[in-house]
Amino acid sequence: MAAVQLTASSISASNLPSFEGLRPSAVKFSSVGHLRVGGLNQRSFHGLVVKAATVVAPKYTSINPLGDRVLVKIKTVEEKTDGGILLPTTAQTKPQGGEVVAIGEGKTLGKTKVDISVKNGAQVVYSKYAGTELEFNGSKHLVLKDDDIVGILETDDVKDLKPINDRVLIKVVEAEGKTAGGLLLTEATKEKPSIGTVIAVGPGPLDEEGNRKPLPITPGNTVLYSKYAGNDFKGKDGSEYIALRASDVIAVLS
Helix, strand or coil, X not given: CCCEEEEEEEEEEXXXXXXXXXXXXXXXXXXXXEEEECCCCCEEEEEEEEXXXXXXXXXXXXXXXXXXXXXXXXXXXXXXXXXXXXXXXXXXXXXXXXXXXXXXXXXXXXXXXXXXXCCCCCEEEECCCCCEEEEECCEEXXXXXHHHEEEECCCCCHHHCEECCCEEEEEECCCCCECCCXXXXXXXXXXXXXXXXXXXXXXXXXXXCCCECCCCCCCCCEEEECCCCCEEEECCCCCXXXXXXXXXXXXXXX
16 A cells, blocks of 8 residues: 655644634645655645635625625534534534525526525525635625525524425435344434425426426425435424425325
């Protein structure tokens, strides 16, 4: 097996907020002395800078998204459990929601002007890896496309999520606790289910002319969906939910 040796003569970090685990606004490796892999020659790297979020200078007092983009102020990460136990940064859950603080002018499809699906002040849930992160006015923000917003959530329970566009909210069936032969399964060995009951659906996607196309599924349907699609959530009652695109629903079961 090739040996890997990495030494750094100087590593400095600035502006390291305790947010979403370790998400530095700028981590600068001023010089990495040696990087050796097996018999490869040594190479030196100088001035390597890794950025996790763009810092907007204080002289800028507003951000105006363009087109179908939305500016969202990210919710603060949970630092304690419900029982008051302090969580290490590595165990803190990445937020997937926040408040809409600015919206673009929308977009044009065909001859139709399409407005942004959400309004300023709306509490929204968005796709986990969507958008561009910013540090603005001392808070974490995200600039993302309207289509990256999963739904509107005005309460603290995901079962109340109102999907937008082509998104669907599904309550996942419980995983089987035993094999067909009767062997008890642990949590780690349970197969992730891909069947659930539709709780809510969005108004549908837009066609090329800007008209809504109603979704072919309705609340109450039991559906089969792609195993690795969507965003997973846990409700206040402990139930598992998933929000995904209607195109990730494979079939309706009856």
